[in-house]
Amino acid sequence: MNRKIVIDPVTRVEGHGKVTIQLDENNRVKDAKFHIVEFRGFERFIQGHPYWEAPVMVQRLCGICPVSHHLAAAKAIDQIVGVDPEDLSIPAQKIRKLLHFGQVFQSHALHFFYLASPDLLLGVDADPSIRNVVGVAMEYPEIAKKGILMRKFGQEIIKMTAGKRIHGIAATPGGVHKNITVKEREYFLDGKEIPSVHTMIEWSLEMLDFIKTYHNKHKSFLDTFAKYPSGHLGLVNKQNGFLELYDGNLRAIDAEGNITLNDIPSDDYNQYFYEEAERWTYLKFPYLKHLGKEKGWNRVGPLARINVCSGIETPFAEQERLEFMEMTGGKVNNMTMYTHWARLIEILYTAEMMKNLLQDDDLLSNDLVRKGERRKEGIGIIEAPRGTLIHHYEVDDKDRITRCNLIVSTTHNNEPMNRAVQWVANNVLDRKKEITESMLNQVEVAIRAYDPCLSCATHAMGQMPLHLQIFDADNNMVKELIRD
Numbered sequence: 006m007n008r009k010i011v012i013d014p015v016t017r018v019e020g021h022g023k024v025t026i027q028l029d030e031n032n033r034v035k036d037a038k039f040h041i042v043e044f045r046g047f048e049r050f051i052q053g054h055p056y057w058e059a060p061v062m063v064q065r066l067c068g069i070c071p072v073s074h075h076l077a078a079a080k081a082i083d084q085i086v087g088v089d090p091e092d093l094s095i096p097a098q099k100i101r102k103l104l105h106f107g108q109v110f111q112s113h114a115l116h117f118f119y120l121a122s123p124d125l126l127l128g129v130d131a132d133p134s135i136r137n138v139v140g141v142a143m144e145y146p147e148i149a150k151k152g153i154l155m156r157k158f159g160q161e162i163i164k165m166t167a168g169k170r171i172h173g174i175a176a177t178p179g180g181v182h183k184n185i186t187v188k189e190r191e192y193f194l195d196g197k198e199i200p201s202v203h204t205m206i207e208w209s210l211e212m213l214d215f216i217k218t219y220h221n222k223h224k225s226f227l228d229t230f231a232k233y234p235s236g237h238l239g240l241v242n243k244q245n246g247f248l249e250l251y252d253g254n255l256r257a258i259d260a261e262g263n264i265t266l267n268d269i270p271s272d273d274y275n276q277y278f279y280e281e282a283e284r285w286t287y288l289k290f291p292y293l294k295h296l297g298k299e300k301g302w303n304r305v306g307p308l309a310r311i312n313v314c315s316g317i318e319t320p321f322a323e324q325e326r327l328e329f330m331e332m333t334g335g336k337v338n339n340m341t342m343y344t345h346w347a348r349l350i351e352i353l354y355t356a357e358m359m360k361n362l363l364q365d366d367d368l369l370s371n372d373l374v375r376k377g378e379r380r381k382e383g384i385g386i387i388e389a390p391r392g393t394l395i396h397h398y399e400v401d402d403k404d405r406i407t408r409c410n411l412i413v414s415t416t417h418n419n420e421p422m423n424r425a426v427q428w429v430a431n432n433v434l435d436r437k438k439e440i441t442e443s444m445l446n447q448v449e450v451a452i453r454a455y456d457p458c459l460s461c462a463t464h465a466m467g468q469m470p471l472h473l474q475i476f477d478a479d480n481n482m483v484k485e486l487i488r489d
Contacts, residue, residue: 024448031145037430038286039422039452048409054084054415056383056400063396063411067458069115070170072108072163073389076101077396079176080252080385083388085400086178087377090252096370097180102251103362104166104175104444105387106355109250110205112161112390113307113352117212118152121345125219148215151208154353158193158205162359163402165189180374188430190363202360209353213325216346220332231341231451232423233322234260236293237309237415238301240388241268246315248322248354250388256313257293257303262337265296266470271386274395288419291412302420306455307347313339317350319357325350343452391456412426415457425451453489 011025027035051062057286064071080090090098123136126145131314135143142149160170167173175181193202200208220227240253246268255274257266266277280289281298292301303309311330317323329346332338338347361367385396392414398460399408415422429448434440 015028023240024426024452026426026434026448027305028082032435034427034430034435037423037427039419039426040328045484046301046461047444048411051406051409053405055404056398057178059396059398059406059409061174064172066411068171069458070108070112070389070391072104072167072175073387073394074396075167075174075176076105076251077387077389077394080387081383081396081398082178083385084383085380085398088179088375089377092375092377094180094370094372096184096367097373097375098251099362099365100166100181100368100373101176103161103185103368105251106358106362107159107162107166109159109357109388109390110352110355112402114152114156114159116390117345117348117352118149120456121453122148122152124446124453125345128369129447129450133442133446136446144452148212151212154200155205155208158199158202161199164194165192171299177374179376182373184371184373185368187369190368192218193359193363202356202363205356206353206360209356210321213346213349213353216349217328219328220343220346227342228340230341230453231422231428232446233341233428234339235304235421236265236300236422237312237337238262238266238303238393239310239313239328240271240386240393241314242318243268245298248310248317248326248351250355252349252387255386255393257357258313258337259300260337260339265269265293265301272384274384275397278412280416286419289412289416290295290419292420293485303417304421304455305414305417306390307337307345307351308341308344309392309481310388311347315335317354319354319361321357322350322354325353341451341454349367391415392417413429413458415455417456418455422455422457423450425454426486445484 011023024037024039026037029035047063047066051059052063058069059082060075063078064075067150083093084087093101100195118141119138122141123138123387126141126148131140132135162171165171167175192198194199196204211394236257236259238255238257239254240249241247242249243254246256252271254268254270255266256264256268259265269277277295278291279294282289290298290302292298293303294301309397317326329338329343329350332343381401382399383397389396392398394414395412397410398406401407426448429451433444433447
């Protein structure tokens with residue numbers, strides 16, 4: 006008798022997905038899949054709208070990373086009005102980067118402290134009634150407090166630059182709407198009303214000390230759990246190949262560190278990438294054309310970015326990167342659970358960059374908007390918290406959008422997440438007569454490492470029900486368990 010295990014929904018991720026694991030008559034895993042069960046129709050219903058509405062509309066894709074969609078769309082619309090990233094005024098570039106760093110900082114804080122830490126701090130086999138952010142706050146109040154305040158800091162940066170914390174408006178075609186005032190930036194520098202940016206750097210370093218100690222204690226688990234070879238993709242600085250989150254060239258490497266995509270300009274992405282669809286999920290599978298589907302897929306996000314970059318421009322984050330790379334002797338890190346460590350390095354990096362920008366008088370300038378020669382196409386690529394995000398628009402002579410293509414970070418990570426689910430199915434669930442809740446949670450742990458953003462919803466409490474169904478060979482349900 007065949008059995009099918011269904012985890013629906015996957016908890017503590019942004020959005021709704023499910024996992025199915027098919028077992029054969031000998032309780033051996035036959036197949037495992039991660040399904041995205043929500044349909045995203047933005048590419049269609051944005052057609053016909055004026056191009057300047059795109060940065061405002063597409064950020065409604067998500068309530069967690071709207072800034073990323075806002076800025077990726079803005080970069081594409083800049084090109085439609087004839088302004089490439091390097092043509093933007095220096096103040097506009099810096100204000101957009103400040104907004105972006107605030108977004109990455111708060112999103113990474115949300116994921117680490119709210120979504121991932123219950124598994125790390127309380128254990129993957131802890132009672133699910135306490136394995137959530139409230140349980141973390143009860144057991145580790147200081148860590149929880151810092152997580153809340155760090156996320157608040159990033160949200161306040163977003164509010165200052167975009168007008169509000171969620172779905173604000175900062176970018177306009179060719180620039181930004183407003184500059185930053187002296188009073189606004191002092192709010193983040195003097196530490197009188199909220200912990201200052203200097204405190205954010207200190208706390209980021211403390212959390213990195215914590216994660217390194219945690220890795221030393223749990224090395225055997227973290228080094229092996231959901232480990233598999235893969236490619237890695239991310240933006241790098243155009244001049245030196247360093248970590249780049251706002252604007253750069255695309256670089257990809259294979260599992261051994263060989264370059265598979267050699268710092269190509271963003272505008273050329275369409276020549277190298279192809280997306281394949283499968284009937285069992287709404288999420289597509291991107292891969293590099295010249296490598297094919299079997300070898301051309303890549304991870305994106307913090308781990309991938311640390312793997313592909315040549316360095317980090319801020320001193321503290323660069324020192325942490327070097328320590329991180331020492332764990333693999335300088336080789337590519339293909340260990341899924343190290344993503345959390347890489348994420349904390351990026352939290353430190355964005356904190357350092359925010360400090361540098363807040364002390365820069367260019368933020369006060371009124372040189373905010375540039376114009377160029379009108380074009381019919383625009384491409385914007387940015388590193389969202391979860392990885393490489395691509396926005397591509399075409400417009401007609403009446404300024405209406407005629408085509409839109411979005412490749413979001415989680416789309417790139419579709420194949421990697423499925424590989425992680427398969428690993429857990431083969432190594433944790435295989436041959437087990439009884440499937441326990443903690444075993445099923447390990448499937449979710451593997452998925453959560455990628456911080457997948459599946460829709461606008463966030464189940465930060467981890468209280469969404471787990472629905473387990475077992476089917477026989479004739480697809481008749483023979484057992485049902487519900488965790489609520």
